[in-house]
Structures are given as structure tokens and as C-alpha cells.
Amino acid sequence: MVNRKLAPGINNVYEIDYLLPEKWKLDNGIDIWGINAGSQELVKIDFMFDAGSWHQSRNLVAGMTNALMSQGTGKYSAQQIAEIFDFRGAYLQLSADQQFGNVTILTLNKYLPEILDVTADVIKNPTFPAKEVKTQLAKKKQHFTIENNKVKTIAQKKFSVVMFGDEHPYSNTNVVVDYETLTRDDLVCFHSERYTSDNCRIILAGCYDRQVKELLQKYFGDSNWSRNGEKVQNPEYIIKPSMQMAHFFEKTDALQSAIRIGRHLPNRAEPNFFGLNILITILGGYFGSRLMMNVREDKGYTYGIGAGIFTQPNAAYLNIITEVGVNVCGAALDEIYSEIDRLQNEPVPDEELDIVRNYLLGETLRSFDGIFAMSASLKTLIESSLDYSHYDSFVQAIRSVTPAELQLLAQKYLNREELYQVVAGRV
Amino acid sequence: MIDYKKHILKNGLRVIVHTDKTTPMIAVNVAYDVGSRDENPQKTGFAHLFEHLMFGGSVNIPSYDTPLQNVGGDNNAFTTNDLTNYYLTLPSQNIETGLWLESDRMLGLAFSEKGLNVQRNVVIEEYKQRYLNQPYGDVYPLVKDLAYKVHPYRWPTIGKDISHIENATLDDVKDFFYRYYAPNNAVLTISGNIDSDEAFKLATKWFGSIPRQDVPMRNLPVEPKQIDYREKRVEREVPYPGVYLSFHMHDKLSPDYYVTDLISDILSNGQSSRMYRNLVIDSGLFGELDAYISGDNDPGLFTVAGKLINGVGIENAQKKIWAELDRITNERVNPVELQKVINKVEANLIYSEINYLNKAISLSAFELLGDVDLINKQGDFYRGVDSDKLRDVAQQIFRKENCSTLLYEKK
Numbered sequence: 001m002v003n004r005k006l007a008p009g010i011n012n013v014y015e016i017d018y019l020l021p022e023k024w025k026l027d028n029g030i031d032i033w034g035i036n037a038g039s040q041e042l043v044k045i046d047f048m049f050d051a052g053s054w055h056q057s058r059n060l061v062a063g064m065t066n067a068l069m070s071q072g073t074g075k076y077s078a079q080q081i082a083e084i085f086d087f088r089g090a091y092l093q094l095s096a097d098q099q100f101g102n103v104t105i106l107t108l109n110k111y112l113p114e115i116l117d118v119t120a121d122v123i124k125n126p127t128f129p130a131k132e133v134k135t136q137l138a139k140k141k142q143h144f145t146i147e148n149n150k151v152k153t154i155a156q157k158k159f160s161v162v163m164f165g166d167e168h169p170y171s172n173t174n175v176v177v178d179y180e181t182l183t184r185d186d187l188v189c190f191h192s193e194r195y196t197s198d199n200c201r202i203i204l205a206g207c208y209d210r211q212v213k214e215l216l217q218k219y220f221g222d223s224n225w226s227r228n229g230e231k232v233q234n235p236e237y238i239i240k241p242s243m244q245m246a247h248f249f250e251k252t253d254a255l256q257s258a259i260r261i262g263r264h265l266p267n268r269a270e271p272n273f274f275g276l277n278i279l280i281t282i283l284g285g286y287f288g289s290r291l292m293m294n295v296r297e298d299k300g301y302t303y304g305i306g307a308g309i310f311t312q313p314n315a316a317y318l319n320i321i322t323e324v325g326v327n328v329c330g331a332a333l334d335e336i337y338s339e340i341d342r343l344q345n346e347p348v349p350d351e352e353l354d355i356v357r358n359y360l361l362g363e364t365l366r367s368f369d370g371i372f373a374m375s376a377s378l379k380t381l382i383e384s385s386l387d388y389s390h391y392d393s394f395v396q397a398i399r400s401v402t403p404a405e406l407q408l409l410a411q412k413y414l415n416r417e418e419l420y421q422v423v424a425g426r427v
Numbered sequence: 428m429i430d431y432k433k434h435i436l437k438n439g440l441r442v443i444v445h446t447d448k449t450t451p452m453i454a455v456n457v458a459y460d461v462g463s464r465d466e467n468p469q470k471t472g473f474a475h476l477f478e479h480l481m482f483g484g485s486v487n488i489p490s491y492d493t494p495l496q497n498v499g500g501d502n503n504a505f506t507t508n509d510l511t512n513y514y515l516t517l518p519s520q521n522i523e524t525g526l527w528l529e530s531d532r533m534l535g536l537a538f539s540e541k542g543l544n545v546q547r548n549v550v551i552e553e554y555k556q557r558y559l560n561q562p563y564g565d566v567y568p569l570v571k572d573l574a575y576k577v578h579p580y581r582w583p584t585i586g587k588d589i590s591h592i593e594n595a596t597l598d599d600v601k602d603f604f605y606r607y608y609a610p611n612n613a614v615l616t617i618s619g620n621i622d623s624d625e626a627f628k629l630a631t632k633w634f635g636s637i638p639r640q641d642v643p644m645r646n647l648p649v650e651p652k653q654i655d656y657r658e659k660r661v662e663r664e665v666p667y668p669g670v671y672l673s674f675h676m677h678d679k680l681s682p683d684y685y686v687t688d689l690i691s692d693i694l695s696n697g698q699s700s701r702m703y704r705n706l707v708i709d710s711g712l713f714g715e716l717d718a719y720i721s722g723d724n725d726p727g728l729f730t731v732a733g734k735l736i737n738g739v740g741i742e743n744a745q746k747k748i749w750a751e752l753d754r755i756t757n758e759r760v761n762p763v764e765l766q767k768v769i770n771k772v773e774a775n776l777i778y779s780e781i782n783y784l785n786k787a788i789s790l791s792a793f794e795l796l797g798d799v800d801l802i803n804k805q806g807d808f809y810r811g812v813d814s815d816k817l818r819d820v821a822q823q824i825f826r827k828e829n830c831s832t833l834l835y836e837k838k
Contacts, residue, residue: 004527007527014518089772135711146563300546303549323556
């Protein structure tokens with residue numbers, strides 16, 4: 001019989017295999033990173049452009065330009081593009097965030113020539129047909145209106161404005177009328193300025209050979225989609241946080257209230273980033289975290305609560321996120337602050353810190369497991385202009401951080417009077 | 428093609444192993460053959476509530492999560508109409524910690540009033556978050572209640588009513604555990620960086636001594652054939668009206684299940700699909716429109732769900748959906764269109780082979796359905812569908828008297 005009272009031996013020594021990417025340039029200067037791995041004959045390719053809301057002059061332009069690129073091009077109609085991808089079981093994913101506009105494809109290798117041919121036209125020659133613009137705007141407006149009825153959306157939007165000020169691109173100030181006033185010209189103009197070869201980076205991941213590289217050169221390596229050395233100005237913004245720390249937005253029919261609590265923190269390349277990352281993991285970054293154990297597993301106030309550091313190229317911030325029953329909203333806030341106070345007042349016990357170290361090492365292993373994870377981890381580095389030593393430093397910090405260091409960080413960065421608090425719903 | 432080996436332990440536990448050396452990790456997946464369809468109609472939501480209690484410590488181990496996190500592991504679980512599934516992933520050298528934890532909670536749980544109290548509240552908050560505090564949140568329970576009169580699919584997994592969760596007692600919970608949580612009512616799948624011999628040896632070491640139990644035979648009421656069109660109207664505080672048409676379809680072991688899946692792809696999978704093209708883009712009637720199958724083991728539902736663009740009449744919207752359903756019922760699908768959806772399924776099967784955890788979850792689910800080898804036969808089932816078959820199945824399903832319509836109007 002096995003002895004079930006005794007835990008099996010554990011071994012937390014493992015090498016994390018980054019599989020460093022190879023890097024080369026297309027003839028027109030586009031940087032490509034390649035991760036050659038996986039046993040399935042498929043590739044995922046990310047085309048990244050500096051074309052996020054950071055670069056737009058009015059709301060929605062970056063997102064709608066990106067979303068509409070597949071809705072008609074010089075050579076193909078929206079329907080043809082959709083047919084070509086669907087017939088091959090390939091995926092075209094368009095997304096834009098605050099900083100980047102992304103075009104991502106996933107396809108079996110055998111279809112790559114046709115898929116790249118269409119993708120090149122989507123990226124270089126979208127025509128933004130008036131009818132498709134109108135239909136997509138109506139569709140997105142509907143989605144926006146529905147989302148705006150959710151307490152979590154209300155809280156998150158207000159939180160972004162409180163943290164960054166309403167003129168900063170990291171705050172979400174979209175309103176319904178934006179969907180009615182955006183014009184086709186806005187999109188055409190943004191596309192021609194931003195989706196150019198001088199503004200493009202490519203990540204290739206999967207099983208690839210020389211032929212795949214040649215195809216990328218053939219479809220994207222020309223000089224005919226550059227701005228010929230003419231520079232586009234990248235705007236600069238100043239973060240203007242709210243002077244008021246606590247904000248409440250009433251939704252009278254809410255059954256749960258959404259809570260956001262946070263503040264600005266040092267970014268990835270700054271000295272305290274790793275220590276803070278570990279500290280915030282202890283607070284709310286995994287299932288066994290203090291917030292989960294207290295607010296969910298002891299009090300039952302919520303289905304879930306978490307805390308994390310959200311990073312963008314130009315800012316990083318703490319965000320504590322939960323939705324709680326309206327009748328226990330005040331009590332939940334008290335518990336959240338009591339957990340923050342505890343991090344300031346008491347050193348983290350060694351036993352708990354060891355668990356977090358081991359959990360985070362496992363997570364690091366996961367973030368390089370498989371082509372999708374490897375490519376996502378690489379993208380994070382490229383977005384922040386970092387290299388793989390960033391992950392080495394994180395592993396080093398996980399192994400060496402002390403309870404005393406963490407307590408000092410908590411005392412420096414988690415003072416209650418410096419935390420912004422947003423509640424949407426009822427209290 | 429997913430290579431696997433299967434072995435049944437003396438206590439009836441089915442063990443499946445899939446080796447994938449491209450990952451440094453291992454997944455341990457335990458699926459119990461109990462879902463919300465096995466619940467007492469007066470005590471619904473139990474299978475799911477129980478899933479929450481499985482994380483409260485077991486007979487020999489006070490905390491489930493702590494030892495797992497301590498070896499770099501991560502875990503979660505989900506409950507469906509048909510089964511309750513627990514999974515964890517960890518670095519391969521720590522596999523025994525995973526098996527130790529999973530086997531101990533199969534052996535017995537540390538039941539406590541405090542744990543039950545807390546998880547009741549957590550599940551009630553989950554109920555609010557998913558179903559009550561969201562626009563359109565109650566659509567799914569309303570659709571099920573309209574389409575099923577007898578079969579337990581008529582209530583949602585989270586439970587028919589919050590009071591059922593509020594009233595759950597510790598005795599109810601214990602009774603549920605001893606009834607269903609037995610090795611002979613479960614499938615253990617181990618996938619990832621491990622050889623099959625080693626995996627079977629370790630599975631036997633940790634699970635082999637758990638006693639077999641008497642598990643009640645499943646004997647569910649069969650949903651009588653629907654013979655009359657059903658329609659229900661509700662009014663809610665939502666920005667846009669919604670239309671939901673649900674049709675009874677075949678069970679998951681029927682070849683027609685795969686035909687129906689392809690029908691849903693032709694109608695609404697991808698931007699080239701018929702409903703997306705015709706009703707969302709060209710005529711601009713809907714902001715969102717989806718056709719999907721519920722994926723249940725017993726006969727499930729084929730649902731068309733749409734949210735109308737402002738100003739579109741709800742009757743007109745229904746008419747346009749029916750026109751698409753009539754077209755696929757009356758006209759043969761052309762070969763290129765059929766090939767398209769088959770290609771898509773085939774590509775998706777290849778994409779799904781990348782992830783060792785997904786493979787473990789699928790292997791367990793197919794074994795519980797009745798035949799683990801279905802995981803490698805699916806492709807052939809899809810490839811074998813022709814346009815006649817597609818039309819036949821569409822004719823069986825898209826009949827007015829087989830339809831339950833929910834009209835979700837704006838207050």
C-alpha cells in the first residue's frame with residue numbers, strides 16, 4: 001500500500017528551454033523572428049505594426065482600420081477572402097490594441113502560398129468599401145452597446161480614465177457617437193500612414209523551411225509598400241491621473257458590483273518590476289493567492305478575484321479585479337485592503353514564498369511550451385524592446401527574492417492612500 | 428491521428444495514456460461519468476456544486492492546491508450536462524504529486540460544513556455573474572426549459588434555481604460523492620512527456636487500491652418527440668431584441684451528429700458562411716448570428732441565435748432565418764461548399780493535436796461517450812458526409828414542429 005499521508009518527492013530543478021529564435025531581414029528591411037518548432041505541418045505568422053490607438057487622432061480609427069482590412073482589397077472581395085481562408089481551414093485574425101495593429105494567420109503549410117498571397121493584399125491594398133464600413137460599424141456598435149451594460153465593462157473603462165486621464169490612448173473613452181461619425185477617409189488615411197513595410201515586424205512560428213522564408217520575401221520583401229524614408233511622427237502623451245482616488249458609478253439594477261483597484265508601477269525594464277510581479281502574484285496572481293483564499297475561499301463573496309501587473313510599452317499598472325455581490329461589496333473592499341495591509345506589515349512566510357516560487361517557475365516553463373506559447377512570449381519581448389535575458393532575470397528573481405525585500409516593496413508601492421478605486425454597480 | 432494506449436485496472440478504472448515528447452509537461456485528467464443530467468429534478472446544480480467541493484481537501488491531504496502549486500502545477504475543472512472533468516498540468520518529473528492528489532480525492536473527501544457554506548456562496552455569485560447580471564444572461568436556461576419537457580437537459584448545469592443550491596445539505600453532498608465518485612465510474616487520462624509503461628505503473632500504484640463501488644445504472648427519461656411548434660416571448664432590459672430557434676437533433680453516437688455539425692458550419696462557421704454573408708453582411712439584419720450544436724451526448728439542440736440590428740422587426744428576422752433553413756433543407760449543397768467545411772474540420776483536428784492537455788480531455792470524453800477510438804474516427808465520419816445525407820438530416824431537423832423559439836424582446 002502507498003503511504004498517502006506522505007507527499008511524493010518533488011523536483012523543482014528544470015532547465016527552461018527558450019529555443020532562441022533566429023532573426024533575419026527581408027530585402028526591404030523588415031525584421032523577422034523565426035521559431036522553428038512543433039511536429040505538425042503548420043505555421044502561425046504575426047505581422048505587427050505600430051498602429052494602435054496610440055497613433056490615432058480620433059477614437060476607433062486604429063481598431064476599425066485593422067478590422068476592415070479583410071473586408072475587400074484590390075484583388076479580392078470580402079467574400080472571396082473569407083472563402084479562401086475558410087476553404088483551407090486557415091484563420092485570419094485581426095486585432096488592434098493601444099500600441100499595435102496585428103494581422104495574424106494560422107494555416108497548414110500546404111496552403112501557405114495562397115494564404116500569403118491574400119494576406120499580402122489584405123495588408124497592403126485594402127479598399128475599405130463604403131458598404132462594408134457601414135455594416136461593420138453597425139455590428140461593432142451593437143457589440144459595444146451590449147458590453148456597456150455590464151458592470152465589469154463600466155468599471156474597467158472608468159478605471160482606465162482615472163489612471164491615465166481622458167486624453168491618453170491607454171484610457172478607453174469610446175462612446176456610441178464615435179460609431180456614427182467615423183468616416184471611410186479616416187480609415188484610408190490611417191492605413192496608408194501606418195501599415196507600411198517600415199512599420200512592420202514579423203514573427204514566424206511552427207514547422208518551416210527555406211521555402212517558407214522565400215515566400216515571405218516574395219510577398220512582403222518588396223520596397224513598394226514603404227514610405228520611402230519619409231518618417232511618421234509618433235505622438236507623445238502625458239499621463240494625467242485623476243486627483244480623486246475613489247470613484248463610484250451606480251447601476252441601479254446590478255446584482256453584483258465590479259471592483260477595480262490599482263496604481264501605476266515600474267515597467268518591465270525597471271529595477272523593481274520582478275519583485276513587484278512576485279509580490280502581486282502572492283496578493284492575487286494564482287488560485288492559492290491571498291485574495292482568492294480570503295475573499296472567495298473563506299468568505300464566498302465572489303466567483304473570482306485576481307490581481308496582476310498589466311504592462312504596455314509606455315506604462316505598467318496594478319489592477320485588482322473582481323465582481324462581488326452588491327450586499328457584500330463594502331465587506332469585500334475591506335478584505336482587499338486588509339490583505340494589502342498585511343503585505344506591508346508582515347513578512348511573507350518562507351513556506352508561502354516557496355510555493356509561489358515553484359508555481360511561477362512552472363508558469364515560466366508553460367510560457368515556452370509549444371509554438372503558440374513561445375511565439376506569444378517572444379511577442380511580449382518585441383513589444384517592449386527587450387531580449388531573452390528578461391526572462392532569465394525573472395527566473396533569477398523568483399529564485400532569490402526574500403520576504404524582507406517583498407515587504408519593502410509593499411511598503412513602497414501599496415500604500416492605501418495611493419491606490420485608485422473604482423466601483424460600478426451598487427453598494 | 429492520436430496514438431494512445433488503454434488499460435483497465437482491477438477496480439474498473441479506465442486508464443488512457445498518450446505520449447507526447449514535444450512538451451516538458453504532463454496532463455492528468457480525471458473525468459467522472461456524472462453530469463447535471465444525473466441530478467434529482469428537485470436538487471439541480473449538484474454536479475457542479477460538487478465540483479467546487481472537490482478542491483476543499485481530501486481524506487489524507489488537507490489542501491489540494493498547495494502541494495500542486497508547490498511543484499509548478501496548475502489545475503481546473505468543469506461540469507457539463509454529461510460529465511464532470513478535472514485536470515491538472517505539471518512538469519513531467521513531478522507526475523507522482525499529481526497522481527497522489529487525484530487519487531486521494533477519488534478515495535474520499537474531507538467534508539465540512541464550513542467548506543460547503545463557502546462554496547454555496549461562491550456558486551451563487553457565479554450564478555449571478557453568468558446568468559443574472561449580464562444582458563441576455565438567462566437565454567440559455569430559457570431555451571432549455573422550452574425545448575425539453577422531460578429529459579434532464581431541461582435545466583442548466585448551474586441549476587434550475589438558486590434555492591436548490593441554497594438548500595444543499597452536507598448529507599446530500601456525501602450521498603452524491605459515494606454514489607458517483609468511484610474508480611469504476613471514471614476515466615483517468617495521462618498525456619505528455621511520459622512513456623506508457625511508466626504511466627500505467629504509476630496509475631496502478633496510486634489508483635489501484637481505491638475500492639470499486641456500486642454505481643447506479645443511468646436510466647434517464649427519454650424526451651418524447653416534439654410534435655408542436657413552441658414559442659415563448661419575454662421582455663428584458665436589453666439594447667437589442669434577440670431571436671433563438673432551437674431544434675432537437677441526434678445523439679453524439681449517431682453518424683448524423685457529424686452531419687448536423689457540418690450543417691451548422693455551412694450556415695455559420697466563418698465569414699464565408701451563409702448566414703453570416705446573407706443575413707449579417709449583405710442584408711444587415713443582425714449584428715450577431717450564430718448556428719451551433721450543443722455537443723451533448725444524449726440528443727441535444729441545434730440552435731440559431733441572433734441579435735437584431737435596431738429597427739429590424741422580429742418577425743422579419745425570423746422569416747429570414749427560416750429562409751436559410753428552408754434552403755439547406757430543399758437544395759443540395761454544392762460540392763465545393765461541402766468540401767470547404769470538411770477541410771475546415773480536418774485542419775481543426777490537426778490544430779487540436781498541438782496541445783497535450785486538450786488531447787487528454789478529448790480522450791477522456793470519447794471514452795465516457797462509449798469508445799475512445801472515436802477520437803481517431805471523427806475525421807472519417809466527417810469525410811463520409813455527402814450532399815444527399817446533408818439534405819436528409821436537414822429535412823429531419825428543420826421542421827416547424829421540431830422548433831422551439833424564444834423571442835427576447837426589448838423592454
